[in-house]
Amino acid sequence: MRPSVLLLRALLAALWLAALPVHAQAPVREYDSIVESGVLRVAVYQDFAPYSFQQDGQARGVDVELARALADGLGLELALIWAPPGEKLDDDLRDYIWRGHYLRPHELADVMLRVPYDRDFAYMSNEFGELANDLVVMFGPYQRERWLVAHDRRRLKQVPSVAVFQQHPIGVEVDSVPSFYLSSVFDGLLSRQLHHYPNVRATFAGMKQGEVDAVMALRGEVDWQLHLAADPELARAQNAYPKMGKQVWDIGMAVHQSNRQLAYALEEKLEELILEGKLKELYARYGLQYELPGLYQDAEQDE
Template identity: 70%
Template sequence: MRLLVLVLCSLLTLAQVAQAQVRPFDDIVASGVLKVAVYENFPPYSFQEDGQARGVDVELAQQLAASQDLKLELMWMTPGEKLDDDLRNFVWKGHYLRPEELADVMLRVPYDREFSYKRNELGEMVNELVVMFAPYQRERWQVAHDARRLKEVPSVAVFAYHPIGVEVDSVPSFYLSSAFGGRMSRNTRHYPSPPLAFAAMREGKVDAVMAMRGEIDWLLHEAADPQLKAAENAYPEMGRQQWDIGMAVHESNRQLAYALEGGLVELIGSGELAKIYARYGLRYEVPELYEGEVQAQTHGE
């Protein structure tokens, strides 16, 4: 028992010694490399194809690095149970298996005041060591349908009669299982991921799919089937139906945040970011924070 205690104490000491260190902005510039954390296997945002990194977030990361005259180093994230876990593992503390590794910036983080200032049961801020900034994408929920079996979607009430596929334990899953007194629950089919739900629609197992608009746009783009369409409707009783996605850095690295935000504003204003999205078949909607700046650049102010 005494030996076990000594071993555990030694491991704890090593973990403390190997505590991840945030790289100050000057050190990042001196290194010539920007380390950006993106989610693995998450098309159309970040994924690998034939050994090459692809996706909207990957190309955005490349542009952000270039805006600072830096080379890009991607850090691939496997999502934790909660976003808080990912922020801890890649932005301010480091994963226990690689405590010395931190990203300089993490992409695909909700730009949301309520989430930023969330507190735990003790009243402590959960993400007090994180700065969330620079929203670069407005995301929404979206339905796609096969017009051969479901000509149109005038309202989500049609799913009381037509089967629809969703990702298990997702917002669409909970919504379609409970809205309108649960009338759509018997026709809600659950799949491990939106691509698998979409594949089920192509196989005729469901007539529609609901997921994030970016994922739906990508899947429709890849399918290239004119009978597979994006529906245009709202989702009564759902609550928040759109939100902004941004970036996160350690709270001590605000200088990096300011620099990257400057690069992002240029990408949005020039239309380059919209072109990146279009290459993956995605519609681009400017986040509210930057609408005024884009209009100013459009009018040459």
């Protein structure tokens, strides 16, 4: 196609975009304004047990309790913003940290929890070679996350490797990383034994009913379901997952890039919770294993 035609198309596209209604960016509250208001607005994911969910009209979950502890540490009241997850984390950061959602134009959070603390992600470029998240600061790792398999020892005594799922059915959440992984590893040999469910809770129900012998999900979700089941025959498998890529990562927080003062204040309170063992106790109340993020593991090794 001739350059002149390409240029004309680009100009027409620009004019079309300019004619669309402008979505004004929601105002970002600076640290002094947050303190003056007496309220810390924290975004947590909606219906994401055991991290953040509602039960009998009460907000529950380790992220909810962490948010409350951080707000208390700053002498502020907590206001939760329940965030339905978008298709990508970039969407969530845009909708709750730096611009706002068009359906909630004035509902920016001061801080968002359960954001990957990952240098590669923080400095990821978009299709134009620009930083995709240049308006966001990701900081404050507070937990190490990983994938985990749980199995029913009445039908599957142990899981020496994921190759065992050539003979034993395993349940996963639809459109999840475990789904993509188990359907493709070993040239797809496990896909015949792969059962899909709408959520992790349903995968455990399937295991309880004998439809599958194991499930694979986030460690926190697996731990929570094991805690609720209170069944000694349900066990955790400690496996590596060949050719899976990133299997372990740290979870942290995010604020607008103009609000580093808030980030510093939150980091100080978070470090107290981690070093005093209070965050580990919080996780234990939900039946979850707590693993220090890499930042603190490295510090322990240096001592």
